[in-house]
Every structure is written in C-alpha cells, then in structure tokens.
Amino acid sequence: MTVMSAPSIDHPGRESQDAYAVSAEFYDLLQAERDEVRVRALYRDDVAGARVGVLDVGAGTGRVTLMSLLESRVPVHAVEPARCMRTPLMTRLASLSAELTTRVTVHPYALDEAGLRAVADVAVCHNTVACLRPTSRRALWHAVAEALVPTGALLVQLPPARLPRHETTRALPTRKIGRHEYGGSIMTSPDVDRIRARFDYWVRESGRVLRRHDETFWMWPASRTELIVELEEAGLVALPERRDPAVLAVRRAGP
Ligand SMILES: C[S@@+](CC[C@H](N)C(=O)[O-])C[C@H]1O[C@@H](n2cnc3c(N)ncnc32)[C@H](O)[C@@H]1O
Structure with missing residues (x-):
C-alpha cells in the first residue's frame, strides 16, 4: 500500500502553484456530478445572457468555463493560477471543437495578476472565495471590477459565514x-x-x-454583509437577493 x-x-498569502497537487486527481471524479447540476442551476441563465464576455474566476478543472462556452456566444476568460487544476482544464478544452476553443482564453494567473480590463459583462466566482484570506479577497474584488465592463455583474458563491x-x-x-x-x-x-x-x-x-x-x-469565513461592504469598496454594488442565497450578485456601476 x-x-x-x-x-x-x-x-x-495566495494559493501556491502546487495547490491541488493531490486533489486534482480526485476533483472531477468525486465532486463533478453534484457540482455540475449545481453550477447549471446557479449560473446558466446569467452566462446565456452575456453580451460581451464571461469571466470564470478560479476556473479549476473548467466546469463553469465549459458551461459558459456551450451556453453563450461570447468570448470566455478562464482564470486559473494552479497548474494542477489548469492541466485537466486544458485537457477538457483540447477535446472541444475549434469553433468553441477560438472563444476561450485561459489565463494562468491569479485574477489580480492577469491584467484583464473590461473583458466581460458576466463574471462567475464559484467555490473559490472561501479559500482566499481577506487581503487576497479584497484584491480579487478590485481585479473583478476592472475586468468587468460598466454595469457588468459578478456572481459569487458565498464562503461559510462563520x-x-x-x-x-x-x-x-x-x-x-x-x-x-x-x-x-x-x-x-x-x-x-x-x-x-x-x-x-x-x-x-x-x-x-x-x-x-x-x-x-x-x-476564511465571511458573512454576506461583510462581503457586500468589501465589494462596495471596489465599486461593486449588491443586486437584489437571488433565488438561491448561496450566491451573491453585485453589479459594477454604470459609466
Ligand atoms: C476549489 S477550486 C474551484 C474551481 C471551480 N470554480 C469549481 O467550482 O470547480 C478554486 C480555484 O480557484 C483558484 N484560485 C485561487 N485564488 C485565485 C485567484 N486569486 N484568482 C483566480 N483563481 C484563483 C484555485 O487555483 C482553484 O483552482
């Protein structure tokens, strides 16, 4: 044995390049089925309505990325700093048709190092924020605000509140x-x-x-109220509560 x-x-301070070195082998196998259904229920309608681009923050093995490619007609930006998670993401993308892959770009950085400006009107941050310490989380919100066009929306799955x-x-x-x-x-x-x-x-x-x-x-736990305050500091204003309270939606102010 x-x-x-x-x-x-x-x-x-932020997740290391080797984060997920063990978990990547098991991630899709043990979590994909349940999460696939959840991701569709939480974000499908939003990405289907995207008109500029979709930003997948912490793309992991690519569940939200793939759904965004299939459900929208706009460019998709998958941001994934960890090599171990990016590897299955690339394998998943490699199996797609050229018609789909011309629309997706993989950014191998943390979002605040990716230098993305006004690339999306819909950003999704699923199962990612809980693992960021508060300073990294705040840096992420500013980077999301820069990556969104005016009035663009961010959908963020909330971390544990306490x-x-x-x-x-x-x-x-x-x-x-x-x-x-x-x-x-x-x-x-x-x-x-x-x-x-x-x-x-x-x-x-x-x-x-x-x-x-x-x-x-x-x-790092954070309540919905704490996140709303942090997001406001980055220029992202809370939208009305969604059907599923696990997700907080915020919008970048207009021009
Ligand atoms: C738990 S995984 C979730 C992956 C995917 N969203 C899913 O639900 O299957 C969180 C991912 O966020 C990535 N990540 C961590 N910090 C990040 C940051 N600052 N910017 C972008 N991605 C980040 C990690 O490398 C990791 O792959």
Whole structure:
C-alpha cells in the first residue's frame, strides 16, 4: 500500500502553484456530478445572457468555463493560477471543437495578476472565495471590477459565514472505475480565525485500500454583509437577493 501525504498549506498569502497537487486527481471524479447540476442551476441563465464576455474566476478543472462556452456566444476568460487544476482544464478544452476553443482564453494567473480590463459583462466566482484570506479577497474584488465592463455583474458563491463550532466530517461520493473504487471525506474544524479543511482520499480494490492521500486547505469565513461592504469598496454594488442565497450578485456601476 502506498501512503502519501501532501504538504499542508500552512500560511498561504495566495494559493501556491502546487495547490491541488493531490486533489486534482480526485476533483472531477468525486465532486463533478453534484457540482455540475449545481453550477447549471446557479449560473446558466446569467452566462446565456452575456453580451460581451464571461469571466470564470478560479476556473479549476473548467466546469463553469465549459458551461459558459456551450451556453453563450461570447468570448470566455478562464482564470486559473494552479497548474494542477489548469492541466485537466486544458485537457477538457483540447477535446472541444475549434469553433468553441477560438472563444476561450485561459489565463494562468491569479485574477489580480492577469491584467484583464473590461473583458466581460458576466463574471462567475464559484467555490473559490472561501479559500482566499481577506487581503487576497479584497484584491480579487478590485481585479473583478476592472475586468468587468460598466454595469457588468459578478456572481459569487458565498464562503461559510462563520467558523464551525466543532470538527465535522463529511463523506464524498464514491465512484467505481474498472476494478477500483474511489472515495474520500472532508474534515472541517475551527482554527483561530480560519477553517481547516482536510481532504482525505482513498482508492480500494475488493475492499482493500490500495492508496491514501490527503491535502489540507484553509478557509476564511465571511458573512454576506461583510462581503457586500468589501465589494462596495471596489465599486461593486449588491443586486437584489437571488433565488438561491448561496450566491451573491453585485453589479459594477454604470459609466
Ligand atoms: C476549489 S477550486 C474551484 C474551481 C471551480 N470554480 C469549481 O467550482 O470547480 C478554486 C480555484 O480557484 C483558484 N484560485 C485561487 N485564488 C485565485 C485567484 N486569486 N484568482 C483566480 N483563481 C484563483 C484555485 O487555483 C482553484 O483552482
């Protein structure tokens, strides 16, 4: 049995280039099905209505990017700094027709280093903000405001509003690929002002564990009200509450 553990990311100012080095292998396998449905429900209508461009902030393996390409007719900008997540994103894009790939550009940077100006009227930031410490989060809002055209909208999936009281463990779905079964769990616990999220993965054959891996991420809680204040400081004003309160919509002021 091979037991490997990834280095924990203890004090990231921003996520390192090696972030997701362990999780990338399991990300689509264990989380894609559930998240695909969620992403469509949360953002499909918004990206379908885009007239200038769609910006996918923290594109990961490309779920929002792909949906944006298929549902819109405008250029799509996928911003993804972590090589390990960009690799499956590129593989996913490589399998598409040239008609689709001419419309997508992958920016291998954090958004505030990508230098994007007025490229989109719809920006989506799904499952990304929780992992940014407050200073990086604020830098992100200013970069989003610059990347949006006047009146452009940002849809952001809210991070946890507060620290959890106790340690909790949630099982990830299991998947069978050939002889092997893949699965894992996420353990979250409070740690001063942050949330420690440890992802444990396993691969089994006939009930025997072949290998285990783990990767730890840190999350910073922030309430909807706190985010609205931060976003306003960057010139992004809250829109009326959406059907799903997990997402906050804000708009860049007009010209
Ligand atoms: C948990 S993943 C989610 C990926 C994708 N949005 C999804 O839901 O499947 C968060 C992603 O955000 C990226 N990220 C972190 N900081 C970023 C920043 N400042 N700008 C753009 N992307 C960032 C990470 O590299 C990571 O791939």
